[in-house]
Amino acid sequence: MTDDALVLDDVTLTYGSATAVFxxxxxxxxxxxVGILGRNGAGKTTSLRGIIGSAVRRRGSVRYFGEEIGGMRADQIARKGISWVPDDRRIYTTLTVRENLLLASRERSGPARQAVDEAVAAVPxxxxxxxxxxxxxxGGEQQAVAIARAVVARPRLLLLDEPAEGLxxxxxxxxxxxxxxxxxxxxxxxxxxxxxxxxxxATQRVCVxxxxxxxxxxxxxxxxxxPELQNEHLAISLENHGRRR
Ligand SMILES: Nc1ncnc2c1ncn2[C@@H]1O[C@H](COP(=O)(O)OP(=O)(O)OP(=O)(O)O)[C@@H](O)[C@H]1O
Ligand SMILES: [Mg+2]
Structure with a gap:
């Protein structure tokens, strides 16, 4: 076994012929x-997609608790306990929040209700x-529901794409x-x-x-x-800090 949840090793991610992450x-x-920082278009979302194998072509190795998942499909990876909160949140608009959360559980109704209760306790x-x-x-309420919904599945690894954006x-x-x-x-x-x-x-380490x-x-x-490191690597982001893009 390994103490690492995730090891990305020389992962390159491409859309068609365009490389987005090198x-x-x-x-x-x-x-x-861990936080992934960077300006608009830096490759943050693409890096998360590279982990779950969605919508992007990848080269290199992605290991999850010691297992190579770099060649697996997105649905296979999701079953391994990785939950992803996309930047557009994707709440079902015609369902109630409770129904949204229950749908996210992989359990039958009793345990599902318990998983929902736990997620609600985690995201009050x-x-x-x-x-x-x-x-x-x-928007803020949608984001809270999206995080709770990801937690309902009791993931080992939670991937969050711009959870604070515009809130x-x-x-x-x-x-x-x-x-x-x-x-x-x-x-x-x-x-x-x-x-x-x-x-x-919210993090112990950052990658820019x-x-x-x-x-x-x-x-x-x-x-x-x-401030020197922040200026060097994020100057434009800092200028925009707190503003909606
Ligand atoms: N589906 C796609 N097809 C082609 N190119 C894409 C696609 N999604 C993103 N890109 C390109 O990949 C690069 C990285 O984009 P990405 O969305 O990962 O950036 P980001 O850091 O998440 O930016 P933002 O802060 O705006 O969300 C950009 O040049 C972008 O134009
Ligand atoms: Mg993004």
Missing amino acids: GLSLTVGAGES LVEKLLPRKGIQLS APIIVNSLRDSIIELQRSGMTVLIAEQNLNFVLA LDSGRQVLTCSSEEFGNS
Whole structure:
């Protein structure tokens, strides 16, 4: 067995003839939380797609708890306990939040209800939303439901794509606390995000991408304490910090 949840080794990701991520090598320890930072178009979403094998062609090795998943299909990978929260959230608008969550469980009804209760406890913002229809949710509420839905499946690895994007600070802080608690409870977390404060609070290490290339990997503490590193690698993102793109 290995203590690493995820090991990307020289992973190159392409759309048709265009390469979006060049030779990414990144290890995420079991129970660790890691952030992928970078400007718009840097390759954050593509890197997450490369892990779940969705919508992008990949070369290189992706190992998940020691098992090579680089050649597997997205549906095979999903069954292995990786949950992905896409940046567009994809809540079923005609179903209630409770129904959205129940659908995400792989269990029968009794255990499914328990899994939903646990997810709601982990993402408290969702509790008062349970009877509402998906279409009646604000952006922040949708994001909270999307995270809870991913948690219902009790993943070992949670992949989050820009969970803080466009949300009010009070929602961002609550979701941040949920993610921190999930990680403390043993879940491994990988977050693609441009909100630097969010990433610094919710992760132990960061990897910075620039035009598909990995330009820095270090502890979140080191990155947070170094305006020089932030300026060098994220200057444009910082200018946009807090603003919706
Ligand atoms: N489906 C696709 N087909 C072709 N090219 C794509 C596709 N999706 C993304 N790209 C390209 O791949 C590169 C990386 O895009 P990606 O979406 O991974 O960036 P990102 O860091 O997530 O950006 P953002 O912060 O805007 O979400 C960009 O040049 C983008 O135009
Ligand atoms: Mg993206």
